[in-house]
Amino acid sequence: MLDSKSYERLGLGAICQKVLEGRRLDREDGERLFACPDVVAVGSLAHQVRTRLHGDTAYYVINQHINYSNICVNGCRFCAFHRKKDEEGAFQLSEADVVQKLKEREHLPLTEVHIVGGCHPDLPFSYFEGILGKVKEFRPQAYLKAFTAVEIAHFARNEGISTQEVLLRLKAAGLDMMPGGGAEIFSPRIRSLLCPEKLSGESWLNIMREAHRMGIKTNATMLYGHVETVGERLEHLMALRELQDETGGFVCFIPLPFQKSNNQVQGVAGSTGVEDLKNMAVSRLMLDNIPHLKAYWVMLTVKLAQVALYFGADDFDGTIVEEKIGHMAGAESEQALTRAGLERIIREGGFQPVERNCFFERVHIANG
Template structure:
């Protein structure tokens, strides 16, 4: 406890933690104390309500020019399992989601060099025209930068055209880890961390909110994790555009990192809870919503994480391919009543929300 006494004082005084504080937390094995501090900060900031959303994931293609070493989802065009959804196929998925009560479509894919910009625009405009009540959280910062590079447009022009077509917000994917040396080892052909932050900053200035992510449990260091979270905090201080932070658990199965770096198991439950708690403590007061993404950590760890700083359990999801390609064993769909049960069983108040964290219904 002595090693964390200065951090306890800062948290009680609502002071920002710095890089050295983050390193102390990362190197500490006192998970119970770190969790208690995060739970205190969570309650002080957002109370006992836990957010969830009725959403559907649509992964529109797996053909990718990036081929990240941590990814088991991508395919070359010639491979049998390669696919790209037509707009009609996307509309069919959206219709099913709408009938199941979804209020959000989460649309992400790979960097497919064969898809023109108009495809992305048409996906949004068709969906927005038929389902105006569903929000369209679509295309990661990596996809936005790729579209800009291929089309010759600026990041701002791409975002403005997509916003006009119906884009509501950006998902947080592609953040991975910002440290340049580590990033080059796990995703050498992806945009840099600085470029990712610039896309997000541009979106925020245009009134497009977003989420933020970090991939942990691969070859990153403690300092990489602290640096990543603090860079997000600095951008949030300038723009206020991040709505939630999602620590993403690395799943090694079928990835190049598993084959070449011999990462067999990925992070443990201890790691999952510790990263969730430290995220709350470093971001607290800036990014208020910390997600325990049940698809990646499993529903039981997600439930426990609600006592380690998390206040959002994501949503129904309905369909998810990326994590499952890397060995994710969770179901592809979580019924709303199951989410409510998990939250209530953890002693929290379930609240169904919109993409922008407006309350739809509180379940007492």
């Protein structure tokens, strides 16, 4: 960590003192951190918090991603994944297709199956209950992390029932946890520009509140590096922090850099590596009540995610197996990693690899 005089010269002296004392940062602090030209100084503060919480542990998970369909009614401007029903590249998996994908990886000791897709206009709610049932039947020991708040709202609208009833029925069908996708940036300005058909940021938060109140833990995300301002990023982070104060239901936060290929957002350069690392660090510092921070290697690249472990991140995600959403948008990372590969990357970064499940319960601690 830099000495106190260095932080004073950077205008971060008071923030450094707050961090050392474990006190909460406010919005003005966040603005100062984002404005600081020295990304290493900001990262060092985040690393202090990360080390206080997790020591030298870096988590990973043996998981499999399954996207049941990319057919979607929302048509978000930043999304390269979605297709219309008759458009080239559109797909929809049957229950049998989902099971086949599981069979193809039955040799893997999975602890998590991650299921998301587009907001399909025609699939009945029974289809989604059926998918969960089939996955639980084939992988009874694995946790099911499935369906974003956006999908929950879509199921409720199509079925003519409340989002609470949707959550209760999915939980009965085998849902263990929800991913954090669909949050994007909560700002109404951003949503009106990039995803006007999607539910509002306030509605996303309300669905997560409902999930947390019925005992369903979730993750949370932020898509950055497009047309949002620093102020809108901070508003997003503080809204998550406020809900976490209320419910305690968020397990992990995942900052997602915008992938600029194959979408309708024009004239955006995308984030730089320095911006990605600073955003990671500020997220760790502002979200003092969300225990884990993920360096999602699919969108960061493996090498930058490895560095991000020194900028506040304590989780490297997992094996993935087959990732479509980020790669269809131009992500240049690998499609999958092995346990050995994950452990090597983490260990060479100077951290202790620990396999986890979706609730960050330890499954396996790697030998040095």
